[in-house]
Amino acid sequence: MLAALLLCAQLNQPPWAPAINEPPVIGPAVNPGDVPMESVFADPDAGDAHLASDWELWTVVPFALAWTYTGAAGFAATNAALGDGSFVGSHAGAGTLFDDTTYLLRVRHRDDSGDPATEWSPWASRAFTTGSAQDWFPLELKDVLDAPGHQWTRAADGAAVDLPGGAVPPSLALEASLTLGLLTVTGSGGPDLVSNPPPLPAAGPVRARLNGGANGLVLPETDLELHAPGCEKHVLLLPAVNLQPFEQAIFWFSDDGVSFEATAFQTAPVFIQPARLPEPPWIVEQSGFVVEEVATGLALPVDIAFVPAPGPAPDDVLFYVSELYGTIRTVTRDGSVGTYAANLLNYDPGGLFPGSGEQGVTGLAVDPITGDVFASMLYDTGLGTPWNPVHYPKVVRFTSLDGGRTAASQQAILDFVGEVQGQSHQISNLTIADDGRLFVHMGDGFASATAMDLSSFRGKLLRAELDGSPAADNPYFDAGDGIDARDYVWASGVRNPFGGDLRFADGNLYVVENGPWQDRLARITPGLDLGWDGNGTSMAINALWNWFPARAPVDMAFAQATTFGGGGFPPAKWDRAFVSLSGPTYLKGPQDGAKRIDEFLLNGVGAVVGEPVTLVSYAGMGHGSIAGLAFGPDGLYFSTLYPEATAAGPTGVGASILRVRYEGVVDCNGNGQADDCDIALGSSADCNGDGVPDECQVGLAVVRSGEPANPAALAVGSTGPPVIGGVWRPLVDNALVLQGAVTDVLALTAKGLNVPTPFGTLLCDLSGATLSFITAPGVPFAVTVPSDCALIGVGLSAQAVAVGALGELALTNALDLTIGS
Incomplete structure (x- = not known):
């Protein structure tokens, strides 16, 4: 037995x-x-x-x-x-x-x-x-606001669309739920006739009907901008049309404004044949920003690293781009693409997407002192087989002798022998901190047991000197027992921490990480363990935010004054974290919750406040996605990873670098919302109806001395410029104009002039309506301004004359006034 x-x-x-x-x-x-x-x-x-x-x-x-x-x-x-x-x-x-x-x-x-x-x-x-491979969602509205009013313009030049008239004029009808009207624009031979009916009982999918009228209608591509309740802005992209008499063109709209061909018989939106897509195929979802192409002709651009102090010339290198399959590109200020280093992989990385093709050169960083470029990548050890190769990660430092245009030499400063990695869960993001230390992100190589094992480099966030030695103030550093993985560890327990950035406000590294079915945003402190143990639930450990379902966050960047002055973003956006979400690998069209940049607001201790807000989203029919993300001197730059054209395949040439740039909105009170929306929502009054919030209508007083110049003796006084409902108290300094004066007289007129007289230059037109005020020398005038908001913004001219005991006169300067609120 x-x-x-x-x-x-x-x-x-x-x-x-x-x-x-x-x-x-x-x-x-x-x-x-x-x-x-x-x-x-x-x-x-x-x-x-x-x-x-x-x-x-x-x-x-x-x-x-x-x-x-x-x-x-x-x-x-x-x-x-x-x-x-x-x-x-x-x-x-x-x-x-x-x-x-x-x-x-x-x-x-x-x-x-x-x-x-x-x-x-x-x-x-x-x-x-399974769900849907593409996620187009209909635009649904119940009302179009009268104010801010709609704007219908030609896409090419921004000129207003003016429909022709006729016995039966052409028209544009915007409808919800098939037949319920939202807005109608009809030609008249003069200004278009606009009908904006009351709000509908409920929101419905939006479509547009363009009718050629009795004479037909020819229009180029046009943009219809409108605002929904809550002042939510929408821009509908209408295609060019050439309509015969009484012919109609009908279009459905997605929630990002893309138009699709429709028929009169469809009872629900059909998103099959696009009528007009944005170019480039990305939509900005916040007012005041635009997205534009900077460079193209790239293949699998993964990461972007800016030259910290780029030169001003058009051919100076502005930033570097890592291409997954073994090339580092330069992009100059004029958008020209060059090659900094090529053939960096000692194996053929080509494979399938999604699948084994997702590996190669990933992270980039630029030394602000030397301009040297650091890159992370995998190399083949020769220890495996063609069908099961063995790849190790490393970090390589490149040095240039021609101003950063090409690499002259390279040196592996970190070689992680024995740490097998392959597609996806590989070495990735690199960041050089203000103290000159290098952060290195290491995936777990699909071996989750390594993540919390301090004897392994995998599944860690590492911190090293720029020569590759461990930073002596790392939490587990101990030179006494020899240098190993433990000495490099800054934080542990991560799965695939593909992106991250340093936040100036608290000096900490923040990381975005791909999980199996939920993703994680985390604030990294020395010695932190994030607990990845192979189970998706562990991705919630020490998370500031979890994406569920997984959205594949691949990079992040903080808008902050220390990085190119916030990249031109307004101060209200500073200290916000922007995260690129790539979504499913190499799929066509928009993807729910992905192929976009989301904005996070963090508080003083790094906690996420509220929900993220989308800045940019994909709105094309191709494979374009998003990967690298970095702030530059004039905006937030991102890489599109794949070419738009299906024929090129995921590894083909044709991917681009785009830039989100802030153009600004009219926001006089600085609350981050456009003035017309402040008024529309009732958060600001506009009692004179000029489209400017009353709180921004400050009084003005501009000194005008005339030619020849009068003495600058009239000043606005202690109350400042005039405002409605107040008493304006200007004052004459008689020592400057007529000593011994016995009376001062102030004249207020509707307009100014410039007529020399024996008493000085007359600067107010006294022939029209004039208000006059008298005071004793040294005593301010008392001008009561009625509490009438119609006076806000009204312009006046004021001038004083000093009168002597013998009747002599002396004219002062004028004050050109604007009455404030």
Whole structure:
């Protein structure tokens, strides 16, 4: 019996059935083009390792195989992507799963025992449902505000659209819920006739009808700007039209203003054929900002690093861009793209998206003192096989001899031997702090057990000197026991901390991190452990914010005075964190909650205040997404990662660098909201109806001396310029104009003039309506201004004359006045 038991103990046992982490058991619908598949290997035999896995996706109705990936090795053994396998059966050639369909994920693990009878685990399975591959949402309105009023302009030059008249004139009708009117603009031969009916009972999807009228209508591309209740601004992008007499063109609108072709028979929005897309295909969702292309012709641009003090010439290098597949580019002030360093990878990184192709050169940083460029990347060790290579991470320092245009030499300052990494969860972001130390973000390499293991570099935020040695004030530094991973650790317990930035307000590093089904924004303090243990719930540990479902935050940047003066953003935006959310890998069209930049407000202790607000979002039909993010001298720059054109593929040339630039809004009271919205919402009064909030209508008094010049003897006095409901008290300094004067007389007229006289230059037109006031020398005049808001902004001219005992006269300077509120 004992011998039999010993024999059984020596026999190989199959691995346990895989534990499936992704897709989650409970969660939102999965994007059909980017299905996360993650499992955990476990084996009752202590010495057995994970050799390979088989992955399958089956449709439930009918029950049929749709996708398969057999013999997945390396990182794909526990983390598979659709791009790594093959679509079969009804899905052959599809490239993605189907929308709104229930699937069954099946996976089994193989150990390295070599025993065909016991090397495979039982199958594990999990059901999940897909959603939509693209997320277009209809614009829904119940009212268009009369004030601020709509503006309909030509896209090319901003000129107002003026519809022609005629017996049956052309018109534009904006409707909600098919037939309920929101706004109608009709040609008249003069100013367009506008009809703005009362609010509708409920909001409905918006469409526009352009009618050619009796003579037809030809219009170029136009923009219709309007405001909804709450002063929410919308810009509807209308295409060029060439309508025959009485012909109609009908368009649906997405919530970001993109127009789509419609028919009279459609009863609900159909977002299939776009009529007009923005160019570039990104929409700014906050007033006062614009988005514009800076440079293009890039391939997989991952990160952006600015020259800290760029030169002023058009051909001076402004920033660097890392391209994933082994190139660092320069971009000059005039948008020209050059090559700083190329062929940086000693292996072919080409692979599938999503899948094994997501690896290479990632993070960049520029030394503000030397101008040297630091880059993080993976290199091939030669220890693996073609189908299961072994890659290690490193940080390389590049030095230039031509003003940063090209690299003359390179040196690996950090080489993480033994720390195997591959696609996605690799070394990434680099940041040089004000103290000259380098922060290095290290993914866990799909080995979650390394994240809280201080003997491993993986799953950490590291801090080093620029020569690659550990910073001596790191929380675990101890030179006495030799230098190892522990000496470099600044914080631990992270999964895939792809982006981050230093916040000047508190001096801390903030990090955005990709999780399995929820993502994390965290404030990093020395010695912090963020607790990543392989379970998605641990992504909530020490989180300032969690994205659920996961949105793939890949970079962040603070708007702050210490970084190019906030990049030209207004001070109200300073100390805000901006985060790029890339969303599912290489998918077309908008994605719910992703392909955008979100803005976070943090308080003094780093906690998130309120909900994030979107600054920019994708509104195209292509694959464009977002990755790198950095503030420059004139805005917030971001990389689009993929070309728009489908034919180029994810690795093709055609990706761009865009810039979000602040143009400003008319905001006289500085509350961050446009003045016309302050008035529309009732937060500011505008009693004279001139479109300027009353609190901004300050009184003015401008000195005018005349030609020849009179003595500057008349001053506004202690009360300042005149305001409605107040008493204005100007004063004459008789010592400057007529000593011994016995009386001072003040004249207020509607306009000024300049007529020399024997008594000085007459500067007020006394021929019109004139108010006069008399006072004794040295005593201020008392001018009572009625409490009539119609007087706000009214201009007047005031001049005084000093009268002597013998009737002699002496004229003073004039004050050109604007009455304030």
